[in-house]
Amino acid sequence: MQDTHHKPRPLGGRILTVPVVILTVLTLVAVYYVAVRFYLGIGAVTNVNPGYPWGIWVAFDVIVGPAIGCGGFAMALLTYVLNQGKYHPLMRPALLGGLFGYTLAGVAVLIDLGRYFNAVNLMVPWYLNTNSIMVETALCVMAYVAVLWIEFSPAVLERFRLHRVREFLERYMFVIIALGVLLPTMHQSALGTILAVNETKLSPLWWTQLLPLLFLISAIAMGYSIVAFEATLVSRGFRLKSEMHLLTSIARITFWLIAIFLVLRIGVIVLNGNFGLALEPTREALLFWVETILFAGALATLATDRLRRTERYIFLSACLLLLGGTFYRLDSYLLAYVGSPGWLYFPSVPELMVTIGLVAFHVLLFILFCKYLPVLSNPPREAAKARAP
Amino acid sequence: MSLNRRAFLTRSVSGAAAAGATLGAQAEAATLARPDRAAPPDAVGILYDSTLCIGCKACVAACKAANGAPPVVPPTLTDWNSGIWDSAEDLDGRTLNVIKVYVNGTREVKDREIDGFAFVKRHCLHCIDPSCVSVCPVSAMLKDPVTGIVSYDQDACMGCRYCSYACPFGVPQFDLSVSYGRINKCEMCSHLQAKGEIPACCDVCPTGASLFGKLTDLQDEADARLEVSAGAAYAFPRGRLGDETRPKHTAAIASYQNKVYGKKDGGGTQLLYLSAVPFEKLGLPTLPQYSFAGMSEGIQHTIYKWFIAPIVLLGLLLALTYRSTRHHHGGPAQPSPHKS
Numbered sequence: 001m002q003d004t005h006h007k008p009r010p011l012g013g014r015i016l017t018v019p020v021v022i023l024t025v026l027t028l029v030a031v032y033y034v035a036v037r038f039y040l041g042i043g044a045v046t047n048v049n050p051g052y053p054w055g056i057w058v059a060f061d062v063i064v065g066p067a068i069g070c071g072g073f074a075m076a077l078l079t080y081v082l083n084q085g086k087y088h089p090l091m092r093p094a095l096l097g098g099l100f101g102y103t104l105a106g107v108a109v110l111i112d113l114g115r116y117f118n119a120v121n122l123m124v125p126w127y128l129n130t131n132s133i134m135v136e137t138a139l140c141v142m143a144y145v146a147v148l149w150i151e152f153s154p155a156v157l158e159r160f161r162l163h164r165v166r167e168f169l170e171r172y173m174f175v176i177i178a179l180g181v182l183l184p185t186m187h188q189s190a191l192g193t194i195l196a197v198n199e200t201k202l203s204p205l206w207w208t209q210l211l212p213l214l215f216l217i218s219a220i221a222m223g224y225s226i227v228a229f230e231a232t233l234v235s236r237g238f239r240l241k242s243e244m245h246l247l248t249s250i251a252r253i254t255f256w257l258i259a260i261f262l263v264l265r266i267g268v269i270v271l272n273g274n275f276g277l278a279l280e281p282t283r284e285a286l287l288f289w290v291e292t293i294l295f296a297g298a299l300a301t302l303a304t305d306r307l308r309r310t311e312r313y314i315f316l317s318a319c320l321l322l323l324g325g326t327f328y329r330l331d332s333y334l335l336a337y338v339g340s341p342g343w344l345y346f347p348s349v350p351e352l353m354v355t356i357g358l359v360a361f362h363v364l365l366f367i368l369f370c371k372y373l374p375v376l377s378n379p380p381r382e383a384a385k386a387r388a389p
Numbered sequence: 390m391s392l393n394r395r396a397f398l399t400r401s402v403s404g405a406a407a408a409g410a411t412l413g414a415q416a417e418a419a420t421l422a423r424p425d426r427a428a429p430p431d432a433v434g435i436l437y438d439s440t441l442c443i444g445c446k447a448c449v450a451a452c453k454a455a456n457g458a459p460p461v462v463p464p465t466l467t468d469w470n471s472g473i474w475d476s477a478e479d480l481d482g483r484t485l486n487v488i489k490v491y492v493n494g495t496r497e498v499k500d501r502e503i504d505g506f507a508f509v510k511r512h513c514l515h516c517i518d519p520s521c522v523s524v525c526p527v528s529a530m531l532k533d534p535v536t537g538i539v540s541y542d543q544d545a546c547m548g549c550r551y552c553s554y555a556c557p558f559g560v561p562q563f564d565l566s567v568s569y570g571r572i573n574k575c576e577m578c579s580h581l582q583a584k585g586e587i588p589a590c591c592d593v594c595p596t597g598a599s600l601f602g603k604l605t606d607l608q609d610e611a612d613a614r615l616e617v618s619a620g621a622a623y624a625f626p627r628g629r630l631g632d633e634t635r636p637k638h639t640a641a642i643a644s645y646q647n648k649v650y651g652k653k654d655g656g657g658t659q660l661l662y663l664s665a666v667p668f669e670k671l672g673l674p675t676l677p678q679y680s681f682a683g684m685s686e687g688i689q690h691t692i693y694k695w696f697i698a699p700i701v702l703l704g705l706l707l708a709l710t711y712r713s714t715r716h717h718h719g720g721p722a723q724p725s726p727h728k729s
Contacts, residue, residue, distance in 0.1 A: 043565030053553035114548020340559030
């Protein structure tokens with residue numbers, strides 16, 4: 001049921017724009033500090049210390065990054081599993097975002113691993129510890145990166161007119177798409193299970209046996225939000241007609257996901273009798289409320305059909321939810337994590353620059369891919385106007 | 390925070406069920422959390438009695454020598470300490486054992502909580518059911534089936550530091566100061582034990598504060614000390630429990646906290662603590678009576694029991710994606726994307 005006018009095509013246009021130059025500079029700064037890290041060690045670049053072995057390279061780049069990259073997963077769930085073909089135009093940009101979100105998380109892992117050469121041991125059966133949740137996470141993420149590249153490859157094959165390969169691929173694409181839903185379901189929940197072992201190192205405002213479920217639901221909601229966020233920015237930034245009608249129906253799903261998340265998240269705390277902790281004047285309570293208000297704000301801005309039809313509110317809600325989901329992960333992995341007594345952690349400037357550089361590289365690749373490859377299918381605004389009855 | 394497992398689990402279960410969780414298996418995780426492991430019958434251990442420790446740090450120096458670990462000077466002390474005096478303040482990538490001090494008020498009396506002070510020795514507790522062994526993705530942390538010693542294999546380790554992150558005591562430490570570091574932690578001088586010797590810290594301890602021995606014997610020894618009334622004279626063994634060649638250290642029994650830390654805490658540890666000030670004042674966390682490894686593995690292995698859930702889900706997804714891709718690309722494949 002694809003509208004022939006909605007075929008994805010490369011945007012073209014100038015490559016060396018101001019944003020591209022800025023993003024390239026930020027990327028190069030990160031490359032410099034990564035070189036220092038490999039030459040002098042993690043301690044020379046980061047503020048990671050004996051009390052806080054994981055810093056923002058893990059909490060943001062590896063945990064938040066893939067959650068923001070859940071667009072492809074969330075849209076595949078809708079387009080292919082629930083068979084809602086109308087969402088096709090949003091599929092490729094969503095996949096592209098996920099592609100870089102995940103690939104760069106993989107790069108971040110290699111930067112952060114202290115003995116990176118031994119990462120191959122994850123492929124050596126006698127070294128694998130099946131009790132370790134990180135095994136599942138690592139293997140699923142690696143497999144999913146491959147799946148994402150295959151899922152996205154038709155765009156590349158179209159560009160280079162390799163239609164025979166593409167036809168062959170599309171025949172079996174349903175297998176890849178199914179894996180592209182299964183694998184993120186597994187590892188996004190496992191990212192929550194990783195924290196299950198930290199019962200005393202994580203405040204009960206975050207620690208619950210439902211961690212895997214909460215991480216999964218919030219990741220899917222973040223997936224829909226990043227799609228709305230990207231679609232709005234792309235239609236504005238590249239002056240294309242927006243995909244508003246699609247975003248409106250997605251917003252309804254996002255609304256329910258946030259609602260379920262909040263009920264579970266707060267319900268477990270109340271049922272366990274720990275809600276009092278949220279009312280004490282502590283840093284944890286503050287973090288909890290910042291996070292909860294962001295989620296509640298995202299919920300409120302999608303509460304009525306009128307709001308859901310307004311681009312501004314959809315965009316605002318997406319921003320709030322992406323922030324909320326980011327805080328939920330940063331809090332549970334780092335900010336509400338109780339390190340060894342006597343130690344504090346705050347990221348160093350070089351450490352931050354690596355994280356910023358990775359994000360910049362992500363956006364840079366996204367822009368370049370949209371210009372070179374058939375990713376976006378929104379018609380330009382002028383054309384849209386001319387066709388309008 | 391209540392650490393009563395049963396009550397907590399029941400509540401979680403009802404919460405999850407009420408929510409109609411998609412991962413319904415989640416709710417059962419509670420009841421299926423695997424039982425804690427038991428210590429091997431011939432496990433060895435260390436009994437550290439804080440009331441005997443005089444803070445001489447001979448054990449810290451001996452540990453560094455026995456394990457080839459270089460001295461550590463914190464940045465705040467470098468102006469007068471060129472590195473000739475090891476002055477690590479906490480466990481780090483090059484410090485496997487450290488003596489710390491608890492101080493309060495006027496610091497007048499040893500082993501008193503108020504206006505007093507007390508020493509504590511910190512190193513790996515060699516948990517009976519260790520989190521680090523459970524979480525390590527590449528089996529770099531291993532628990533010896535005979536001695537129960539938790540050892541480290543640098544050829545396996547990929548440096549993810551999940552062990553440090555998950556250890557309830559913050560013990561395993563990655564050496565961050567070199568480009569390709571490794572985890573360092575107390576391995577109870579297993580290289581010395583292989584030669585029939587005892588861990589360096591216990592070997593040099595002048596007062597018997599660090600005492601090596603068979604875990605079950607050490608537990609009995611600790612219980613025996615708690616039985617004796619405070620102030621009574623007691624002959625404390627030095628070095629290895631049961632080694633009659635070393636002279637004993639006769640001193641008065643302190644007024645102990647009525648508990649052996651490590652007997653049950655976190656599922657039990659092979660380093661046992663006795664102290665006159667509350668254990669949390671010494672930086673030893675208050676832990677439930679079960680191991681976190683059992684909790685974490687219980688949740689995970691319930692979701693993935695026999696891999697049924699992922700396989701069923703994959704089958705379902707394949708059916709649905711097959712249907713929807715046929716639907717979208719029903720006709721002959723379009724040869725090329727035409728521009729609008």
